[in-house]
Amino acid sequence: GAVVSQHPSRVICKSGTSVKIECRSLDFQATTMFWYRQFPKQSLMLMATSNEGSKATYEQGVEKDKFLINHASLTLSTLTVTSAHPEDSSFYICSARVGLGMNTEAFFGQGTRLTVV
Amino acid sequence: AQSVTQLGSHVSVSEGALVLLRCNYSSSVPPYLFWYVQYPNQGLQLLLKYTTGATLVKGINGFEAEFKKSETSFHLTKPSAHMSDAAEYFCAVSETGGFKTIFGAGTRLFVKA
Numbered sequence: 001g002a003v004v005s006q007h008p009s010r011v012i013c014k015s016g017t018s019v020k021i022e023c024r025s026l027d028f029q030a031t032t033m034f035w036y037r038q039f040p041k042q043s044l045m046l047m048a049t050s051n052e053g054s055k056a057t058y059e060q061g062v063e064k065d066k067f068l069i070n071h072a073s074l075t076l077s078t079l080t081v082t083s084a085h086p087e088d089s090s091f092y093i094c095s096a097r098v099g100l101g102m103n104t105e106a107f108f109g110q111g112t113r114l115t116v117v
Numbered sequence: 118a119q120s121v122t123q124l125g126s127h128v129s130v131s132e133g134a135l136v137l138l139r140c141n142y143s144s145s146v147p148p149y150l151f152w153y154v155q156y157p158n159q160g161l162q163l164l165l166k167y168t169t170g171a172t173l174v175k176g177i178n179g180f181e182a183e184f185k186k187s188e189t190s191f192h193l194t195k196p197s198a199h200m201s202d203a204a205e206y207f208c209a210v211s212e213t214g215g216f217k218t219i220f221g222a223g224t225r226l227f228v229k230a
Binding site: 091095111 | 149151153158159160161162163166168207217218219220221222223225
Protein backbone atom coordinates (compact mmCIF):
# COMPACT_ATOMS: atom_id res chain seq x y z
CA GLY A 1 0.00 0.00 0.00
CA ALA A 2 0.86 3.66 -0.15
CA VAL A 3 3.27 5.03 2.44
CA VAL A 4 2.80 8.19 4.46
CA SER A 5 5.84 9.31 6.43
CA GLN A 6 5.55 11.66 9.37
CA HIS A 7 8.49 13.43 11.00
CA PRO A 8 9.51 13.75 13.75
CA SER A 9 8.03 10.81 15.63
CA ARG A 10 8.68 12.52 18.96
CA VAL A 11 9.43 16.10 19.90
CA ILE A 12 9.84 17.91 23.17
CA CYS A 13 9.76 21.68 23.13
CA LYS A 14 9.68 24.54 25.58
CA SER A 15 6.51 26.47 26.20
CA GLY A 16 6.25 29.44 23.86
CA THR A 17 8.24 27.94 21.01
CA SER A 18 6.91 26.66 17.70
CA VAL A 19 7.12 23.14 16.36
CA LYS A 20 6.79 21.95 12.77
CA ILE A 21 5.57 18.47 11.88
CA GLU A 22 5.99 17.13 8.36
CA CYS A 23 3.77 14.67 6.55
CA ARG A 24 5.00 13.20 3.28
CA SER A 25 3.41 10.87 0.78
CA LEU A 26 6.35 8.77 -0.36
CA ASP A 27 5.09 6.96 -3.42
CA PHE A 28 2.03 8.86 -4.50
CA GLN A 29 0.73 12.37 -4.90
CA ALA A 30 -1.77 13.60 -2.37
CA THR A 31 -3.82 16.63 -3.24
CA THR A 32 -5.54 16.36 0.10
CA MET A 33 -4.12 15.45 3.48
CA PHE A 34 -5.74 15.43 6.88
CA TRP A 35 -4.43 16.32 10.30
CA TYR A 36 -5.76 14.64 13.41
CA ARG A 37 -5.12 15.08 17.08
CA GLN A 38 -5.40 12.29 19.59
CA PHE A 39 -5.47 12.77 23.34
CA PRO A 40 -4.40 9.86 25.57
CA LYS A 41 -6.84 6.99 25.43
CA GLN A 42 -9.18 8.93 23.18
CA SER A 43 -10.16 8.87 19.56
CA LEU A 44 -8.77 10.84 16.66
CA MET A 45 -10.25 14.25 16.22
CA LEU A 46 -10.01 15.80 12.78
CA MET A 47 -8.31 19.18 13.02
CA ALA A 48 -8.12 20.28 9.43
CA THR A 49 -8.11 19.28 5.81
CA SER A 50 -5.00 20.35 3.95
CA ASN A 51 -5.38 21.12 0.26
CA GLU A 52 -2.41 21.47 -2.04
CA GLY A 53 -2.04 25.00 -3.27
CA SER A 54 -4.83 26.48 -1.23
CA LYS A 55 -5.79 27.31 2.33
CA ALA A 56 -6.54 24.53 4.76
CA THR A 57 -10.08 23.93 5.96
CA TYR A 58 -10.24 23.86 9.75
CA GLU A 59 -12.81 22.05 11.85
CA GLN A 60 -14.93 23.99 14.25
CA GLY A 61 -13.08 24.91 17.40
CA VAL A 62 -9.59 24.54 15.94
CA GLU A 63 -7.54 27.74 16.04
CA LYS A 64 -6.12 28.27 12.58
CA ASP A 65 -3.61 30.82 13.84
CA LYS A 66 -2.41 28.33 16.41
CA PHE A 67 -2.13 25.37 14.07
CA LEU A 68 -0.67 26.56 10.78
CA ILE A 69 -0.99 24.17 7.89
CA ASN A 70 0.93 24.44 4.65
CA HIS A 71 0.51 22.11 1.70
CA ALA A 72 2.98 23.51 -0.76
CA SER A 73 3.50 20.41 -2.87
CA LEU A 74 1.65 17.26 -3.82
CA THR A 75 3.79 15.18 -1.47
CA LEU A 76 4.25 17.39 1.58
CA SER A 77 1.99 18.96 4.16
CA THR A 78 3.26 20.61 7.33
CA LEU A 79 1.57 21.40 10.61
CA THR A 80 3.18 24.10 12.74
CA VAL A 81 2.08 24.45 16.33
CA THR A 82 2.81 28.06 17.14
CA SER A 83 3.61 29.35 20.61
CA ALA A 84 3.11 25.90 22.02
CA HIS A 85 1.78 25.41 25.55
CA PRO A 86 1.53 22.30 27.71
CA GLU A 87 -2.13 21.84 26.74
CA ASP A 88 -0.98 21.37 23.14
CA SER A 89 0.85 18.21 24.17
CA SER A 90 -0.77 15.43 22.22
CA PHE A 91 -0.34 12.82 19.52
CA TYR A 92 -0.71 14.30 16.05
CA ILE A 93 -1.42 12.08 13.05
CA CYS A 94 -1.66 12.92 9.38
CA SER A 95 -3.31 10.94 6.64
CA ALA A 96 -3.59 11.08 2.89
CA ARG A 97 -6.35 9.66 0.76
CA VAL A 98 -5.61 7.59 -2.31
CA GLY A 99 -8.04 6.74 -5.04
CA LEU A 100 -11.59 7.77 -5.70
CA GLY A 101 -15.02 6.44 -4.89
CA MET A 102 -15.23 2.86 -3.73
CA ASN A 103 -11.53 2.37 -4.25
CA THR A 104 -10.61 5.16 -1.90
CA GLU A 105 -8.42 4.42 1.08
CA ALA A 106 -6.75 6.59 3.68
CA PHE A 107 -3.18 5.93 4.72
CA PHE A 108 -1.85 7.24 7.99
CA GLY A 109 1.51 8.46 9.14
CA GLN A 110 3.05 6.92 12.23
CA GLY A 111 2.18 9.95 14.31
CA THR A 112 4.12 12.58 16.23
CA ARG A 113 4.16 12.70 20.00
CA LEU A 114 4.47 16.35 21.02
CA THR A 115 5.37 17.19 24.59
CA VAL A 116 5.46 20.83 25.64
CA VAL A 117 7.31 21.52 28.86
CA ALA B 118 -23.86 14.79 10.00
CA GLN B 119 -22.16 11.49 10.45
CA SER B 120 -21.23 9.84 13.70
CA VAL B 121 -19.86 6.58 15.00
CA THR B 122 -20.56 4.86 18.29
CA GLN B 123 -18.38 2.07 19.56
CA LEU B 124 -19.97 0.12 22.38
CA GLY B 125 -17.48 -0.70 25.10
CA SER B 126 -14.26 1.22 25.60
CA HIS B 127 -12.59 -1.99 26.79
CA VAL B 128 -13.12 -5.58 25.74
CA SER B 129 -11.28 -8.50 27.29
CA VAL B 130 -11.20 -12.00 25.81
CA SER B 131 -9.19 -15.13 26.38
CA GLU B 132 -6.73 -16.31 23.78
CA GLY B 133 -8.59 -18.50 21.29
CA ALA B 134 -11.98 -16.98 22.09
CA LEU B 135 -14.26 -15.07 19.74
CA VAL B 136 -13.58 -11.37 19.36
CA LEU B 137 -16.60 -9.09 18.88
CA LEU B 138 -16.18 -5.32 18.74
CA ARG B 139 -19.38 -3.36 18.21
CA CYS B 140 -19.85 -0.33 16.00
CA ASN B 141 -22.98 1.59 15.08
CA TYR B 142 -23.02 4.52 12.72
CA SER B 143 -25.23 7.37 11.69
CA SER B 144 -25.17 8.73 8.18
CA SER B 145 -27.64 10.53 5.96
CA VAL B 146 -26.08 9.06 2.83
CA PRO B 147 -24.77 5.58 2.02
CA PRO B 148 -21.63 5.36 4.08
CA TYR B 149 -18.20 3.99 3.61
CA LEU B 150 -17.20 2.11 6.77
CA PHE B 151 -13.77 1.21 8.08
CA TRP B 152 -12.05 -0.57 10.91
CA TYR B 153 -8.54 0.48 11.90
CA VAL B 154 -6.10 -0.93 14.43
CA GLN B 155 -3.61 1.17 16.38
CA TYR B 156 -0.67 -0.13 18.38
CA PRO B 157 0.87 2.10 21.09
CA ASN B 158 2.49 5.26 19.78
CA GLN B 159 1.85 4.30 16.18
CA GLY B 160 -0.39 5.42 13.37
CA LEU B 161 -3.44 3.55 12.17
CA GLN B 162 -3.53 0.47 10.01
CA LEU B 163 -6.56 -0.40 7.94
CA LEU B 164 -8.09 -3.74 8.85
CA LEU B 165 -10.96 -3.72 6.40
CA LYS B 166 -13.48 -1.49 4.70
CA TYR B 167 -16.96 -1.59 3.27
CA THR B 168 -17.86 0.57 0.30
CA THR B 169 -20.41 -1.27 -1.83
CA GLY B 170 -21.30 -4.84 -2.76
CA ALA B 171 -20.98 -7.79 -0.44
CA THR B 172 -21.97 -6.88 3.08
CA LEU B 173 -19.60 -9.35 4.72
CA VAL B 174 -16.12 -7.94 4.42
CA LYS B 175 -12.95 -9.87 5.14
CA GLY B 176 -9.83 -8.07 6.23
CA ILE B 177 -6.32 -8.74 7.36
CA ASN B 178 -5.26 -10.89 10.32
CA GLY B 179 -8.43 -12.97 10.18
CA PHE B 180 -10.83 -10.14 10.98
CA GLU B 181 -14.15 -9.63 9.25
CA ALA B 182 -17.10 -7.29 9.59
CA GLU B 183 -20.68 -7.30 8.38
CA PHE B 184 -22.51 -4.22 7.19
CA LYS B 185 -26.13 -4.33 8.36
CA LYS B 186 -28.02 -1.38 7.00
CA SER B 187 -31.20 -2.15 8.91
CA GLU B 188 -29.29 -2.09 12.17
CA THR B 189 -26.84 0.66 11.11
CA SER B 190 -24.10 -1.56 12.40
CA PHE B 191 -20.66 -2.68 11.30
CA HIS B 192 -19.41 -5.03 14.01
CA LEU B 193 -15.89 -6.47 13.84
CA THR B 194 -15.29 -10.14 14.58
CA LYS B 195 -12.50 -12.67 14.67
CA PRO B 196 -13.17 -16.35 15.44
CA SER B 197 -10.08 -16.92 17.56
CA ALA B 198 -8.18 -14.21 19.40
CA HIS B 199 -4.40 -14.13 19.45
CA MET B 200 -2.18 -12.32 21.91
CA SER B 201 -0.94 -10.10 19.09
CA ASP B 202 -4.48 -8.79 18.56
CA ALA B 203 -4.23 -6.74 21.73
CA ALA B 204 -4.50 -3.14 20.53
CA GLU B 205 -6.86 -0.20 20.10
CA TYR B 206 -9.51 -0.57 17.41
CA PHE B 207 -11.32 2.28 15.74
CA CYS B 208 -14.47 2.16 13.66
CA ALA B 209 -14.80 5.01 11.16
CA VAL B 210 -17.28 6.34 8.64
CA SER B 211 -17.03 8.63 5.67
CA GLU B 212 -19.54 9.82 3.13
CA THR B 213 -19.84 7.94 -0.12
CA GLY B 214 -16.81 8.92 -2.10
CA GLY B 215 -16.10 11.63 0.40
CA PHE B 216 -12.83 12.55 2.00
CA LYS B 217 -13.58 13.33 5.60
CA THR B 218 -13.39 10.38 7.98
CA ILE B 219 -15.08 10.43 11.37
CA PHE B 220 -13.75 8.06 14.01
CA GLY B 221 -15.44 6.34 16.89
CA ALA B 222 -14.04 6.62 20.40
CA GLY B 223 -12.13 3.40 20.07
CA THR B 224 -12.20 0.04 21.84
CA ARG B 225 -9.17 -1.36 23.57
CA LEU B 226 -8.93 -5.11 23.17
CA PHE B 227 -7.18 -7.12 25.87
CA VAL B 228 -6.27 -10.74 25.22
CA LYS B 229 -5.66 -12.98 28.22
CA ALA B 230 -3.41 -16.00 28.07
